[in-house]
Amino acid sequence: MAIEALAKPVNAWCPHCEPGRGCAIYASRPAECESFACLWLVNDLLDARWKPSRSKLVLTTSEDGIEVRCDPGFPDAWRNEPYAGDIRAWAAEGETNDMTVVVIVGQRMILVTPDREFDLGIVGPDERIVRELEGTKVVGATVVKESDLDAGSAKGAAPTA
Numbered sequence: 001m002a003i004e005a006l007a008k009p010v011n012a013w014c015p016h017c018e019p020g021r022g023c024a025i026y027a028s029r030p031a032e033c034e035s036f037a038c039l040w041l042v043n044d045l046l047d048a049r050w051k052p053s054r055s056k057l058v059l060t061t062s063e064d065g066i067e068v069r070c071d072p073g074f075p076d077a078w079r080n081e082p083y084a085g086d087i088r089a090w091a092a093e094g095e096t097n098d099m100t101v102v103v104i105v106g107q108r109m110i111l112v113t114p115d116r117e118f119d120l121g122i123v124g125p126d127e128r129i130v131r132e133l134e135g136t137k138v139v140g141a142t143v144v145k146e147s148d149l150d151a152g153s154a155k156g157a158a159p160t161a
């Protein structure tokens with residue numbers, strides 16, 4: 001994720017990260033790092049298998065649902081079990097709760113629904129995912145510029161990366 005205080009863009013290593021060890025400036029890390037907690041840290045339902053260093057996945061929430069960030073070095077990690085099954089289950093729950101589940105690999109985004117996935121390619125920070133719904137079922141998904149979004153049209157899912 002981007003760290004504004006460090007001018008660190010999304011999908012770039014933090015200069016303070018020491019792989020295999022951790023944060024070199026942990027005691028004085030920026031406030032946005034200090035306040036960040038992935039879902040694995042705060043949700044007891046996610047067991048040790050979901051620990052990011054093991055799963056290669058970082059879970060966060062957005063205003064629209066759940067974001068599953070996949071280590072680009074392991075782009076298919078989310079397809080392994082138990083992750084794929086849990087992601088599908090969240091997608092099924094999301095279909096009834098108007099909540100999206102998006103897998104993010106680098107800049108590529110994949111909208112996951114109970115019975116299919118929509119590979120949306122690269123989605124920029126100024127773009128939004130717009131779902132086409134039949135009832136609660138997602139039957140299509142496209143990417144549009146946020147500025148082109150017509151208020152009150154199809155529901156947009158906002159990437160937060």
Ligand code: SF4
Binds near residue numbers: 024030
């Ligand atoms: S916690 Fe430390 S290593 Fe991680 S992004 Fe913040 S400053 Fe960088």
